[in-house]
Amino acid sequence: MIIQIAKDILITCGISAFLAFILTLAQKYLNNYGICKIDINGKRSIDVEGGSSLLNSLTDKQVFLPSACGGRGSCGTCKCKVVSGGGPVLPTEKPFLSSTELSNGIRLSCQVKIKSDIRIDIPEAIFNIRKYRAVVHEILDYTYDIKGITFKMIEPGQIDFKTGQYVQLETKPYGKVKQKTVRAYSISSKPQEKDRVQLIIRLVPEGICTTWVHNHLQVGDEVNITGPYGDFYLRDTKADIIFVAGGSGKAPIKSMLEDLQVVGTTRKMTYFFGARDVKDLYLTEEMYAYEKVFDDFKYEPVLSHCSPECQWDGKRGYVMPYFKDAIIDPKNTEAYLCGSPGMINAVTKGLKELGVPADKIYFDSFG
Numbered sequence: 001m002i003i004q005i006a007k008d009i010l011i012t013c014g015i016s017a018f019l020a021f022i023l024t025l026a027q028k029y030l031n032n033y034g035i036c037k038i039d040i041n042g043k044r045s046i047d048v049e050g051g052s053s054l055l056n057s058l059t060d061k062q063v064f065l066p067s068a069c070g071g072r073g074s075c076g077t078c079k080c081k082v083v084s085g086g087g088p089v090l091p092t093e094k095p096f097l098s099s100t101e102l103s104n105g106i107r108l109s110c111q112v113k114i115k116s117d118i119r120i121d122i123p124e125a126i127f128n129i130r131k132y133r134a135v136v137h138e139i140l141d142y143t144y145d146i147k148g149i150t151f152k153m154i155e156p157g158q159i160d161f162k163t164g165q166y167v168q169l170e171t172k173p174y175g176k177v178k179q180k181t182v183r184a185y186s187i188s189s190k191p192q193e194k195d196r197v198q199l200i201i202r203l204v205p206e207g208i209c210t211t212w213v214h215n216h217l218q219v220g221d222e223v224n225i226t227g228p229y230g231d232f233y234l235r236d237t238k239a240d241i242i243f244v245a246g247g248s249g250k251a252p253i254k255s256m257l258e259d260l261q262v263v264g265t266t267r268k269m270t271y272f273f274g275a276r277d278v279k280d281l282y283l284t285e286e287m288y289a290y291e292k293v294f295d296d297f298k299y300e301p302v303l304s305h306c307s308p309e310c311q312w313d314g315k316r317g318y319v320m321p322y323f324k325d326a327i328i329d330p331k332n333t334e335a336y337l338c339g340s341p342g343m344i345n346a347v348t349k350g351l352k353e354l355g356v357p358a359d360k361i362y363f364d365s366f367g
Contacts, residue, residue, distance in 0.1 A: 046061045048060065065126060067110060081106055132226070148200050160194060170182050182226075187252065201248060234336065242334070244272045254283065275301060277305055320346060
């Protein structure tokens with residue numbers, strides 16, 4: 001009886017091994033697309049090994065499309081126009097593409113698999129995005145779950161960016177996480193400091209990158225950064241400004257204010273920072289100090305879930321009801337927002353209801 005069971009186990013194992021071998025051969029030969037050409041803007045052609053995603057294939061050739069989620073298909077930022085060779089649009093792409101984008105051939109590059117020669121169009125500015133080696137220069141604890149990390153550039157030694165733009169930070173394997181991943185974070189330092197960037201990173205429960213940053217990253221560690229990305233930057237106009245941020249969304253607003261302190265401005269500015277409780281406030285004194293730096297600047301922290309017994313004499317609730325007191329001329333007002341998608345949607349709705357033009361409400365969506 002025992003001998004028969006042993007024979008049955010050996011036969012089953014043998015069949016499984018044979019099937020695995022056949023599957024491996026099938027994948028090798030059936031999915032062997034060979035060398036494929038990516039034609040970019042009709043001006044540049046690169047050869048890549050077929051079988052990978054368009055996003056990863058471009059990245060391997062030092063062409064960096066934005067991808068806030070690291071290519072998981074959940075952020076919708078890695079869009080580009082596929083002129084030919086991209087295959088059918090996948091169901092995973094459609095939620096992120098408008099009908100106009102679909103008709104114009106816009107695709108999510110992380111979902112397009114290279115199986116043959118392909119033609120794409122991307123903005124020329126993409127070619128200014130580079131990969132940097134950097135070293136962790138400083139780690140600051142802003143709150144119980146927010147850190148400020150300063151990275152000093154090694155190679156190349158300088159980075160040029162506009163206030164409000166972001167970079168993508170590449171993690172390293174740690175613990176049970178065996179693969180690197182990439183996440184997008186807004187730059188919080190001023191562009192005049194070209195040899196470094198600071199990022200403000202909030203710990204997300206079970207977040208792969210934020211857990212690595214908060215629990216494993218140390219001063220002196222080397223990392224890879226790509227960038228800069230994004231069209232969220234301070235416009236050079238004379239319009240009044242409403243800044244709105246929450247949590248780590250303070251990062252790009254901090255960069256904008258530091259830059260304005262250097263170049264100077266007389267614009268009317270109000271900065272609403274939304275937080276849950278007093279413990280979630282940070283850089284408060286630094287923000288209030290700008291009221292003495294600029295001629296017409298007001299910092300307004302607002303707590304949405306402050307307990308009745310907490311020591312807080314400032315504004316409570318949500319930021320939207322306070323907009324009407326800060327906006328004098330809606331048509332001559334620009335809004336710069338950074339925070340969760342829910343906050344962005346609610347604030348955008350409130351601003352539009354007060355007459356702020358939709359095309360003057362600026363933000364980056366990281367998904």
